[in-house]
Amino acid sequence: MRAVTRALRNDYELFAHVEHLEGRHATEAELALAHDPAYIRAVRELVAAGGGRLDNDTVASEGSWDAARAAAGCVLDAVDRALDGRSPRSFCAVRPPGHHALRDRAMGFCLFGNVAVAAHYAMRVGGAERVLIADWDVHHGNGTQALVQDMPNIHFMSMHQWPWYPGTGAADDRGPHGTVWNVPMPSGLPAQQYVDVFERSFDSALDGFTPDLILISAGFDSLAGDPLGGFTLELAHIDRLTRFVTDRADAICQGRVVSVLEGGYNPDRVGAAAMTHLRALAALPSA
Numbered sequence: 001m002r003a004v005t006r007a008l009r010n011d012y013e014l015f016a017h018v019e020h021l022e023g024r025h026a027t028e029a030e031l032a033l034a035h036d037p038a039y040i041r042a043v044r045e046l047v048a049a050g051g052g053r054l055d056n057d058t059v060a061s062e063g064s065w066d067a068a069r070a071a072a073g074c075v076l077d078a079v080d081r082a083l084d085g086r087s088p089r090s091f092c093a094v095r096p097p098g099h100h101a102l103r104d105r106a107m108g109f110c111l112f113g114n115v116a117v118a119a120h121y122a123m124r125v126g127g128a129e130r131v132l133i134a135d136w137d138v139h140h141g142n143g144t145q146a147l148v149q150d151m152p153n154i155h156f157m158s159m160h161q162w163p164w165y166p167g168t169g170a171a172d173d174r175g176p177h178g179t180v181w182n183v184p185m186p187s188g189l190p191a192q193q194y195v196d197v198f199e200r201s202f203d204s205a206l207d208g209f210t211p212d213l214i215l216i217s218a219g220f221d222s223l224a225g226d227p228l229g230g231f232t233l234e235l236a237h238i239d240r241l242t243r244f245v246t247d248r249a250d251a252i253c254q255g256r257v258v259s260v261l262e263g264g265y266n267p268d269r270v271g272a273a274a275m276t277h278l279r280a281l282a283a284l285p286s287a
Contacts, residue, residue: 023094026073033120033121035147068112072114075092080126089281091281097110134217136216138231141217145180187230206248216259220238220269227265
């Protein structure tokens with residue numbers, strides 16, 4: 001988070017151009033749009049007792065309850081702003097990430113499914129009829145898929161490294177309604193191959209489907225050199241992917257795109273990628 005805010009302070013044009021907002025905390029009822037209330041209570045109680053380990057990778061501290069609710073709440077605020085026209089596009093710089101969290105348990109650094117909760121919120125509270133989620137984190141968004149695949153009017157597309165953590169996301173896993181597009185890719189390919197496949201798969205998820213809102217799980221562990229991934233994307237490819245999505249959004253859903261930070265484990269690269277991504281979301285020239 002410090003790397004992202006530091007990078008923004010150093011980009012004077014971008015800093016002055018974007019609106020800086022502090023999000024609210026999601027309520028337990030809002031989290032329960034996608035999660036088991038008993039699990040939500042268990043996280044709250046564990047944190048109140050001082051924290052502890054939720055799974056092999058996921059640890060909660062005494063600040064995790066507030067942090068996780070703030071992460072989800074920022075995305076819900078961004079959804080509200082997109083759907084009511086105040087800010088068609090937003091980037092939510094949040095931690096903890098969310099795309100591995102399941103209905104009743106934490107997983108892979110994720111406590112609550114920020115994007116999945118936002119998709120349910122957009123439809124049940126915001127009045128959206130259809131939502132598209134695109135995930136370019138190097139890891140499969142297994143939690144997001146599990147939390148939205150039973151909703152026929154939510155399409156989910158994930159391009160991810162295969163085989164890799166968490167071991168899910170096979171190409172033939174289309175979900176119970178055929179509304180899932182999993183795109184498993186080997187590591188180490190030329191970056192343009194990932195871009196081309198993402199764009200084709202994104203358009204496949206749009207075929208015959210016009211969303212009111214597009215959500216991005218923006219995992220910058222898909223960049224070359226990330227310690228937890230083997231993809232080869234550079235900043236120019238993040239720019240290309242972002243502008244591809246916003247071009248589609250401009251054509252079909254009044255430009256509504258809410259992007260949410262997921263993985264990324266090289267702080268300086270995450271900061272640079274976030275600025276590249278934010279510039280593209282804001283329709284500013286590439287740096």
